[in-house]
Amino acid sequence: MSYLYLILFPSYLYAKKFTVITTFTILQDIAQNIAGNTADVYSIIKPGAEIHDYQPTPKDILKAYDADLILWNGLGLETWFQRFFVNLPHIPAVVVTNGVQPIPISGGIYHNNPNPHAWMSIKNALIYIENIKNAFIKYNPINQDIYINNAKIYSTKIRAVDKIMRNKLMKIPKQKRWLVTSEGAFSYLAKDYDFQESYLWPINADEQGTPQQVRKVIEIVKKYNIPVVFSESTISDKPAKQVSKETGASYGGVLYVDSLSIPTGIVPTYIALIKTTINTIVKGFNL
Secondary structure, three states, X not given: OOHHHHHHOHHHHHOOOEEEXXXXXXHHHHHHHHHHHHEEXXXXXXXXXXXXXXXXXXXXXXXXXXXXXXXXXXXXXOOOHHHHHOOOOOOOEEXXXXXXXXXXXXXXXXXXXXXXXXXXXXXHHHHHHHXXXXXXXXXXXXXXXHHHHHHHHHHHHHHHHHHHHXXXXXXXXHHXXXXXXXXXXXXXXXXXXXXXXXXXXXXXXXXXXXXXXXHHHHHXXXXXXXXXXXXEOOOOOHHHHHHHHHHOOEEEEEEOOOOOOOOOOOOOOHHHHHHHHHHHHHHHOOO
């Protein structure tokens, strides 16, 4: 490239990186691990915020308008996505859950719809990685080798985490492996690690903490002598603590599922989220 060209067209020196918009922070982190320094990856929803009933703003649309690719979860997670995407028809959008075997929601107004929290299974996270890698290769093929290598490295890290966490959870006797939470967001994790589950409400977009919901879980905790109940980081802990108070089960604390924290927080990455959540479960069972 000639020196004269750079003088005449100085903007070439500052060419925009491949820009990716994700709908929430967990996808942002997974995508950034695959992209490395070849792309700028952003999340529409901020750390710590609720996903399901988020209301996109004009600022969100402006933020995404010049993106090269949008990544979204699908499975009914982003109930707002179509209202958001109708303003951005010129940008390709890829659903990262293609190939995931969905678990149906049980109960509530979303009964039999797919449970959207598929990333809580590390097996599914590997599918996310593959789908994101393929999307990057399709829409930014110049960096294909980087994406293939980064996806391989990140998948290896994810598998190692699964092995460590599985060994910890398997120390809980099978008959005691009950996961009681506020939202039914852990069906995929429960399936992976052979837990039965009970929850106050199926999904955060549904009603939360009604007397009927609380009474049903109280009865289950008493019937099966379940020792601990948990809540999630993006919602109130009051219903779970009410169950704890009325059953004598301990309150095990907060599990993380829908959002990462700020970089200096407890769960700044997807791997940290999985580790923290499972370690909290293990601690709740006094292991």
